[in-house]
Amino acid sequence: MSYELKSARYLAAEYLRKILEPGDRAIDATMGNGHDTALLCSLVGSEGHVDAFDVQPAALESTKSLLEAEGLLSRASLYLLGHEHMAEAVNSPVKAIVFNLGWLPGGDHGVTTRVKTTLSAIEQAMDLLQPMGMLLVCVYPGHPEGERERDAVTELFSALSPRDFNVLEHRFPNAGPGAPLCFAVQKQRKA
Numbered sequence: 001m002s003y004e005l006k007s008a009r010y011l012a013a014e015y016l017r018k019i020l021e022p023g024d025r026a027i028d029a030t031m032g033n034g035h036d037t038a039l040l041c042s043l044v045g046s047e048g049h050v051d052a053f054d055v056q057p058a059a060l061e062s063t064k065s066l067l068e069a070e071g072l073l074s075r076a077s078l079y080l081l082g083h084e085h086m087a088e089a090v091n092s093p094v095k096a097i098v099f100n101l102g103w104l105p106g107g108d109h110g111v112t113t114r115v116k117t118t119l120s121a122i123e124q125a126m127d128l129l130q131p132m133g134m135l136l137v138c139v140y141p142g143h144p145e146g147e148r149e150r151d152a153v154t155e156l157f158s159a160l161s162p163r164d165f166n167v168l169e170h171r172f173p174n175a176g177p178g179a180p181l182c183f184a185v186q187k188q189r190k191a
C-alpha cells in the first residue's frame with residue numbers, strides 16, 4: 001500500500017514508532033482516552049516505562065481501562081496531575097514526549113489545555129528529553145485557546161537555538177485555518 005498523508009496525530013505517531021525502542025522511557029503529557037499512552041506502552045515494551053498525565057479523572061479511567069484491555073497497564077504510571085507539574089513526577093531522562101493539546105474527545109470542552117500551563121510543561125519536557133530524544137506537539141487552533149497555543153508554541157520553538165534542538169513544523173496549508181499542526185522537536189546530541 002502506498003504512503004498516505006493523514007492527520008497531525010498520525011504524523012506524531014509515525015515519529016514515535018520511528019524513535020522508540022524496547023526498554024525506553026516516554027511521557028504522554030495529555031492522556032485523554034489513552035490512545036497515545038497505549039501506543040507508547042506498546043513501543044517501549046515490557047522493560048520500558050510510560051508516565052502519563054491528565055487533569056480529569058474520566059481520562060484516567062478511560063486510559064486505565066484501555067491499558068488493562070490491552071495488557072499494558074504494568075508499563076505505565078498514570079497521574080491525575082497537570083503536565084505543568086511533570087518535572088515533579090519524572091526525574092529521569094526520557095526518549096519521547098507527546099502532547100495532544102485541546103479537550104477530552106467526548107468530554108467537557110471547557111476543560112482544555114491552556115497556553116500558560118502548556119508552555120510551562122513544554123519547557124519542562126525539553127529539559128527531560130535525553131539527547132536525540134523527541135518531543136511531539138499536536139496543536140488544534142480551531143478554537144480561541146488553541147489559536148493562542150499555536151501562536152505561543154510557534155514563538156517558543158522559533159526561538160530555540162538549532163545547536164540545541166531541531167524543530168520541524170507540519171501543517172496542512174489547504175485544510176483551513178483551524179487545521180491541526182504537528183511540531184516535531186528533536187534534542188541535539190550535545191544540547
Ligand SMILES: C[S@@+](CC[C@H](N)C(=O)[O-])C[C@H]1O[C@@H](n2cnc3c(N)ncnc32)[C@H](O)[C@@H]1O
Pocket residue numbers: 029030031032033034035036037053054055056059081082083084100101102103104105111112113114117
Ligand atoms: C486531545 S485530549 C488528549 C488525547 C489523548 N492523547 C488520547 O490519545 O486520547 C487532551 C487532554 O488534555 C487534558 N488536559 C487539559 N489540561 C491539562 C493539563 N494541564 N495537564 C494534563 N492534561 C491536560 C484534557 O483533560 C484532555 O483529556
